[in-house]
Amino acid sequence: MGGSSTSTFVIRWINFLTMILAILVVGFGFWMSTHNDECRRSLTIPVMGLGGVIFLMSLAGFVGAWKNISCLLWTYLIMLFVVLVAIMVFTVLAFIITNTGTGHAVPGSRYVTICH
Template identity: 70%
Template sequence: MGMGTSTFVIRWINFLTMLLAIAVIIFGVWMSTHHDNCRRSLTLPVLGLGAFIFVISIIGFLGALKNNSILLWIYLIMLCMVLVAILVFTVLAFIVTNNGSGHSVAGLRYKEYQLKDYSSWFLKQLNNTENWKRLKSCLVKTQDCNNLAKKYKTLKQYKSAKLTPIEAGCCGPPSECGYPPVNASYYDLSFHPISSNKDCKLYKNSRAVKCYNCDSCKAGVAQYMKTEWRIVAILNLVLFIVLSIIYFVGCCARRNAVRRRSKI
């Protein structure tokens, strides 16, 4: 790559990523002022990510602007660390999300989920009392379960609906319990459950209880997380390729900076 082209490219790429980092930091500050504790819990990771991107970008920008080989070397080391971290996370994400899928139920369009089907990592995280207490409070606040009766006016609509994993696992008892549904958010619990599944006794029609303490709810969350992690892992692969190209251009920029300094 030409002597001036590589530094020009690195300069503008890092200028744009600096703007991106500032936007991420502003978003993190907005989240910190949000009253929803579920979003607020993500504040520090978002602010940390924004600050890290900003530091790398400003080092790369100044290194390319001043043709400073030392700053460019530091920039390449930090960028290499990011590439390694992305690669490790992506591999682990594919490993963790390799297990688990829904089970079809006769008469229902949506699938039900069982916690035992998922990886040991998911089991450890979701069975942790503090983790689940925090996740459960977020699930209750979303009001997804309480809104089902508004979305599906009749039982026929409800049974033919394609519920999300969380709606299927957290909003009602497992079908094996045999509780007759009155509507999309209320079941007749006067019937004796035909299954020994502990979730049958844990389910309550109360808006704050539902099946939020059930393994089926944890399995629904695991399925949701699996889907989200797969998307993130795929995006990470794309990001890894893009950053690898930037890393190559950065190597050219550093080499050119060394050559220019040696000519002086």
Template identity: 70%
Template sequence: MGMGTSTFVIRWINFLTMLLAVAVIIFGVWMSTHHDGCRRSLTLPVLGLGGFIFVVSIVGFLGALKKNSILLWIYLILLFIILIAILVFTVLAFIVTNSGSGHTVAGLRYKEYQLKDYSSWFLKQLNNTNNWKRLKTCLVKSDDCNNLANKYKTLKSYKSAKLTPIESGCCRPPSECGYPAVNASYYDLSFHPISSNKDCKLYRNSRSIKCYNCASCKAGVAQYMKTEWRVVAIFNVALFVILSIIYFVGCCARRNAAGNHLKA
């Protein structure tokens, strides 16, 4: 690849990623203004990501603009670190999400989930008291359980609904408990549970309690995280390929810049 072509490509790619980094930083600042602690907790990671992308982009942009082999070396090293980080995270994500799935229940369209089915990493994170306390606060504030009665006006529509893993695990008691459903957000707890499952005694109709302390809720969160991580992992594979191509172009630009410097 020629000197002019490689530096032109690197220059414009990094100009666009600089704009992306600024957008990420603005998004992080916007998140910091929220009263919701769940969103505010992501502020520093988002700002850190935006700042890192901006630094890498400006180093690559200036290196290509000035045809400076030193800056291009630094850019390639930083890009290589990013590639390794993406590769490691993607491999771990596929390993962690390799186990765990829902169980079908007769007469229901949705599945129920059991925590023991998931990887030991998920078990460790979700059984950590502090981690679950933060997650539970977010779940209580969310509309996943609070809006069920509005989404499903009749008991028939509720029973035939295809609930999400969190709605299935956190908003209702496990089916094996045998509690009759009065509506989408209320169960008759005067009925003696037919199962020894501890979740049966933990469930309450209160909006702030529901089944948020249940193992089934943790399993529902694990299933949700598994799905999200799989999507991120697949995206990372595509991102890894794109960044590898950019890395190759950057190597060409660096080599051409070094050759141009020696000729000068």
């Protein structure tokens, strides 16, 4: 096995395992849809959508590495980049939205100070 075949072997198996996990995520979404709890049911479509996107991304990487199709590998790379950026944006927004704030008004000042 040369350097290139080793990397495609690793990409194949990582994406194969990711496809299995994506199928489990979609199955979890179906399981959530069977509950009467409105909170769980409202998360059904986003969870199934996330599982579907991860499955398609992993499928592109797996087939691209298996058949040595550079177009699919580029698609995989771009999709991976978009998903990672989306995760970072979601994380930052989650911190901004859930932050209770550390600012408080100080009597006699015109601005809010931020201290502990």
